[in-house]
Amino acid sequence: MLRPRIIPCLLVHQGGLVxxxxxxxxxxxxxxINAVKIFNEKxxxxxxVLDIDASIKGVAPDFGLIAKLAAECRMPLCYGGGVTTADQASRIVDMGVEKVAVSSAAIKTPYLLTEMSAAVGRQSVVAVLDVRKKKGLFSKGYEICTHNATQVIKQDPLAMVKNLQDAGAGEVVINFVDQDGQMQGYDIEYASQIKNALNVPVTFLGGAGSLDHISQLITSIGVVGAAAGSLFVFKGKYRAVLINYPTPEQKIKLCHDALKA
Incomplete structure (x- = not known):
């Protein structure tokens, strides 16, 4: 049975965690790698883990880093960054990574998801969609971004997630660009629309600044993945760097109370 998942998201830039x-x-x-060790303990x-350089630079996945991550990680691991072929996805899964995430390559060529699904199994194929509110005084709705929000795709995000699901994605991750790093909460209203459009598991990323924000997401939408970056690497109003994660008891209570509400 599916249950809510609380997922730290690590961004890799120039070999470091950012x-x-x-x-x-x-x-x-x-x-x-040190962050992975701490999350193991917790x-x-x-x-x-998302490599935010690979697509911008047009380079292949960093298989050396992936091998180190997979060897160290004692929890299900999802890796994204630079994956453009099913062969690359197979190589990553063979290293011990449970899920392979793709974003711009899948948006450009949804059939990639079909090929990946055939190669590694649909449950291991994750489509990542970066979305933000349209800019402009009279603009309404949301738009899709790629390449670290430097490019805009002229397609409706709701239609796109359905296309990615139909093409072979076993999970969809929605990354809210406007909320990224703000720690003010998820965009729950739009997250609900995305969740209702899909039949596969969905994870939301961008905006969580407290466990209450995760609780609000699960309470409002139900069983989803609640991913966060800043929440799990910063502590306090001055954002001191401290890797943290709820205790098993906190996690059980949070999810139980949220689903019961």
Missing amino acids: KTQSFKNPKYVGDP EADELM
Whole structure:
């Protein structure tokens, strides 16, 4: 049976662990492997690692880093960054990574998800969609971004997530660009629309600044993945770097209370 998942999301930039705000101004917060070791100790549900350089530079996945992450990680691991072929996805899964995430490559060529699903199984294929509110005084609705929000795709996000699901995605991750690093809560209204449009598991990322924000997401939408970056690498109003995660008891109570509400 599916249950809510609380997922730290680690961003890798120039080999280091960073945190951004609205996809800008990456701040170095440590070493990715050390962070994985700490999340092992804290018994995280799952871990997502995204290389934010690969698509911008048009380079292949960093298989050396992936091998180190997979060897160290004792929880389900999702890796994304630079994956453009089913063969690359197979190689990553063979290293011990449970899920492979793709974003711009899947948006450009949804059939990639079909090929990946055939190669590694649909449950291991994750489509990531970066979305933000349309800019402009008279603009309404949401738009899709790629390449660290430097490019805009002229397609409706709701239609796109359905296309990605139909193409072979076993899970969809929605990353809210406007909320990234703000720690003011998820965009629950739009998250609900996305959740209702899909039949596969969905994870939301961007905006969580407290466990209450995760509780609000699960209470409002139900069984989803609640991913966060800043919440799990910063502590306090001055954002001191401190890797943290709810205790098993906190996690059980949070999810139980949220679903019961």
